[in-house]
Amino acid sequence: MSFEPCQIAGEEATDNPTDLVAEYNIVEIFHSVQGEGFRSGIPHVFIRLGKCNLRCEWCDTNFDEYTPMKAIDILGEVLNYPCKNIVFTGGEPMLNDLWPLSRLFHRRGYHLSIESNGTVEIPDGLLDWICISPKDQLYPNVRLKQRHGDELKCVYVGQPLDMYSELKAGFDHHYLQPCYDEQASIEENGRSFALTEQVVKENPGWRLSLQTHKWMGIL
Ligand code: SF4
Numbered sequence: 001m002s003f004e005p006c007q008i009a010g011e012e013a014t015d016n017p018t019d020l021v022a023e024y025n026i027v028e029i030f031h032s033v034q035g036e037g038f039r040s041g042i043p044h045v046f047i048r049l050g051k052c053n054l055r056c057e058w059c060d061t062n063f064d065e066y067t068p069m070k071a072i073d074i075l076g077e078v079l080n081y082p083c084k085n086i087v088f089t090g091g092e093p094m095l096n097d098l099w100p101l102s103r104l105f106h107r108r109g110y111h112l113s114i115e116s117n118g119t120v121e122i123p124d125g126l127l128d129w130i131c132i133s134p135k136d137q138l139y140p141n142v143r144l145k146q147r148h149g150d151e152l153k154c155v156y157v158g159q160p161l162d163m164y165s166e167l168k169a170g171f172d173h174h175y176l177q178p179c180y181d182e183q184a185s186i187e188e189n190g191r192s193f194a195l196t197e198q199v200v201k202e203n204p205g206w207r208l209s210l211q212t213h214k215w216m217g218i219l
Contacts, residue, residue, distance in 0.1 A: 015104060022100035024074065025050035025066040027091065031081040035213025037131055038151050038173045039113065044085040045078050047101075052091040054117055054135055054142070058155065058179050063091035071100050078105070087113045088127070094120035094146075102126050115153075118146040132171070136163065153209055155179050156196045161203055168205065175209035176200055182214070 027048040050066030113129035130149030137159035148170035178196035
């Protein structure tokens with residue numbers, strides 16, 4: 001597979017060969033619309049990477065089933081979509097060295113977002129939009145290493161919000177998201193939504209995030 005070289009500062013530049021052969025464990029790559037958080041409604045290509053260092057009880061991703069893919073093949077697949085926005089998700093995408101993919105996509109003008117649990121520090125310049133969804137409401141002993149970014153998105157299960165008082169300062173946007181359990185009844189999920197809505201009304205520093213893609217029946 002070959003790609004068009006791109007122009008940088010008037011010079012023809014080519015991809016770094018080692019970037020093209022970097023290998024990643026890929027669960028799935030798909031084109032959809034971001035359904036939650038600040039960038040909700042914007043079409044993105046989602047690159048879901050395998051493996052996670054946590055095991056949240058509400059997790060709806062089978063991150064242990066993946067296929068190794070070289071960056072050149074990931075690039076080739078993403079180029080098929082008429083979309084210049086990418087979300088790295090998982091699993092925990094920061095368990096991977098994302099620099100090769102970052103260089104390949106940035107050079108082609110892509111906007112790169114990540115959804116991470118924050119347990120791995122994210123280097124400056126790697127990505128363009130950082131959404132951290134901490135899981136310390138489940139794992140109080142897990143140390144959050146990425147303490148700044150664009151978006152803090154917390155699954156609300158009744159935890160005291162003052163646990164985020166310090167962390168909030170590092171983020172521009174603060175979201176509480178009800179825990180939507182696909183196995184649970186409509187009534188149970190409804191109670192979770194109502195509880196989160198009430199907490200957001202009582203705590204104006206937070207906004208409500210809903211997983212609208214699940215309601216629409218899309219990925
Ligand atoms: S951190 Fe995210 S991907 Fe990992 S187990 Fe929890 S919900 Fe699932």
